[in-house]
Amino acid sequence: MSRKYFGTDGVRGRVGVHPITPQFVMHLGYAAGKVLAKATHNTGERPGVLIGKDTRISGYMLESALEAGLIAAGIDVYLAGPISTPAVAYLTRALRLQAGVVISASHNPFDDNGIKFFSANGSKLPDEVELAIEAALDEPMVTNHSDGLGKAKRLDDAVGRYIEFCKSTFPYEMDLRGMKIVVDSAHGATYHTARNVFHELGADVVAIGAQPDGKNINDGYGATAPANLRKAVVEHKADIGIALDGDGDRLIMVDAEGMLYDGDQLLYVIARHRQANNKMQGGVVGTLMTNLAFEHAMQKLGIPFKRAKVGDRYVMEVLQQEGWQLGGENSGHILCLDKHSTGDGIVSALQVLHALADSKHTLAQASSALVMYPQILINVKVEAAASWVKNETIQAAVSDAEKVLNGKGRVLLRPSGTEPLLRVMVEGEDKQLVEQSAHRIAEVVRKVATSK
Numbered sequence: 432m433s434r435k436y437f438g439t440d441g442v443r444g445r446v447g448v449h450p451i452t453p454q455f456v457m458h459l460g461y462a463a464g465k466v467l468a469k470a471t472h473n474t475g476e477r478p479g480v481l482i483g484k485d486t487r488i489s490g491y492m493l494e495s496a497l498e499a500g501l502i503a504a505g506i507d508v509y510l511a512g513p514i515s516t517p518a519v520a521y522l523t524r525a526l527r528l529q530a531g532v533v534i535s536a537s538h539n540p541f542d543d544n545g546i547k548f549f550s551a552n553g554s555k556l557p558d559e560v561e562l563a564i565e566a567a568l569d570e571p572m573v574t575n576h577s578d579g580l581g582k583a584k585r586l587d588d589a590v591g592r593y594i595e596f597c598k599s600t601f602p603y604e605m606d607l608r609g610m611k612i613v614v615d616s617a618h619g620a621t622y623h624t625a626r627n628v629f630h631e632l633g634a635d636v637v638a639i640g641a642q643p644d645g646k647n648i649n650d651g652y653g654a655t656a657p658a659n660l661r662k663a664v665v666e667h668k669a670d671i672g673i674a675l676d677g678d679g680d681r682l683i684m685v686d687a688e689g690m691l692y693d694g695d696q697l698l699y700v701i702a703r704h705r706q707a708n709n710k711m712q713g714g715v716v717g718t719l720m721t722n723l724a725f726e727h728a729m730q731k732l733g734i735p736f737k738r739a740k741v742g743d744r745y746v747m748e749v750l751q752q753e754g755w756q757l758g759g760e761n762s763g764h765i766l767c768l769d770k771h772s773t774g775d776g777i778v779s780a781l782q783v784l785h786a787l788a789d790s791k792h793t794l795a796q797a798s799s800a801l802v803m804y805p806q807i808l809i810n811v812k813v814e815a816a817a818s819w820v821k822n823e824t825i826q827a828a829v830s831d832a833e834k835v836l837n838g839k840g841r842v843l844l845r846p847s848g849t850e851p852l853l854r855v856m857v858e859g860e861d862k863q864l865v866e867q868s869a870h871r872i873a874e875v876v877r878k879v880a881t882s883k
Contacts, residue, residue, distance in 0.1 A: 434561070434565060436459075436568070439742040441546050446543065453492055460499065463500075478528075480528060481522055481531040481586070483513075483589070485535040485677050486677070487534075487535070487646075506581040510586060513622075515593070515619075515678055519549060522589060524552055532547070532549070533678065597624070607634035614637070614673050615674040616653070617674070618652055619678060621675050625777055626638040632781075657672075660674045660683075664689055669687065675776040684697060684783060695717070695759075698725070698759045700787075704797070715729055715755070716738070716766075720760065720761055725803075728800060743759075743766065746758040746759065750766060804840065805862035806856065812851060824879050825879060843855075843857075844872075
């Protein structure tokens with residue numbers, strides 16, 4: 432069954448344009464409620480669902496619509512207010528609820544928004560449940576009789592509960608005293624939690640990107656725009672900088688010199704520390720976009736490594752298949768399944784800080800053995816990206832590039848899932864060869880695409 436609404440990260444789009452309208456979101460809440468009600472054992476109590484949102488102004492409208500749809504289906508709703516995606520995942524599990532819902536478009540601009548669901552165990556919904564919700568959307572809304580409606584309750588202690596959870600993932604016998612940290616919350620969902628976590632663990636915290644106004648989420652701040660973080664770290668003579676994205680599940684860090692560290696480098700620091708302390712269980716999962724240098728570094732450390740499709744849900748799938756705990760993306764999604772059921776920027780930052788405090792190393796020292804290979808990504812417009820991937824002329828260009836790289840690099844062609852683009856990625860030890868190879872392949876793709 433093909434999906435009509437759910438992508439790799441829930442339902443997402445421009446506010447006011449189908450499906451991100453109050454009418455559709457109310458129907459989505461109703462459909463999800465009916466599916467969840469069927470799946471719940473008959474205990475005599477109504478199923479419960481937690482709703483959290485980021486700081487977008489449209490969150491108020493969508494929250495009300497979602498709440499109405501769920502209540503119409505007989506679901507009790509717990510409203511957490513502005514809180515991060517991983518916080519919803521944690522609270523859903525901690526409160527023994529049937530599901531959690533996040534109203535967020537992650538790192539997108541404020542005029543986008545989305546709806547994503549978590550299961551009772553704090554992980555993203557299985558495909559079969561999402562498909563069941565989509566099937567239920569084809570049925571009309573039939574509001575339950577008044578005695579079968581759900582109720583709504585404000586969860587006043589959601590923020591405090593989540594802060595305590597984050598702190599619990601850091602060793603009890605350690606603290607962050609003597610460390611000055613700049614925390615950038617992207618004017619997003621962690622604006623009132625992130626700085627408190629690090630402060631309560633003893634750090635001197637400078638908060639930036641923590642004044643949301645409903646429209647400034649991800650605007651010049653956060654994991655996708657780290658320039659202000661780098662500047663603030665240097666200006667405040669801080670030891671380290673931490674940038675989260677709008678919904679709090681991505682992490683980028685900056686050292687005292689203003690140098691930027693992406694998800695691959697931070698994942699390496701965590702993995703290396705765990706191995707050194709005999710706490711590395713299994714291997715590490717990356718994605719097709721994980722830098723080749725990371726794969727080679729894992730080989731040198733003797734740590735098994737596997738690649739998943741791009742997207743943290745696919746990293747999670749491979750981790751579960753292998754029974755491993757650690758994985759992530761270079762974009763900053765890091766999964767530490769022994770600490771949380773989903774990616775969490777604050778929890779991941781604490782794992783990095785644990786490694787640094789334990790080893791008494793700086794970020795530069797802890798990641799020095801990982802020398803990232805030059806990587807270039809070129810997006811080429813085509814009529815239908817998927818149709819060009821197996822084209823013989825393009826494949827010949829790829830083969831030629833691989834011969835030039837001579838085993839010291841790799842080529843990846845990946846069609847976009849949302850746009851008519853073919854993404855040409857080349858990486859390797861030699862920057863000049865990487866750039867030349869990428870541009871040659873991209874030029875061949877352009878010629879083939881326009882010759883039809």
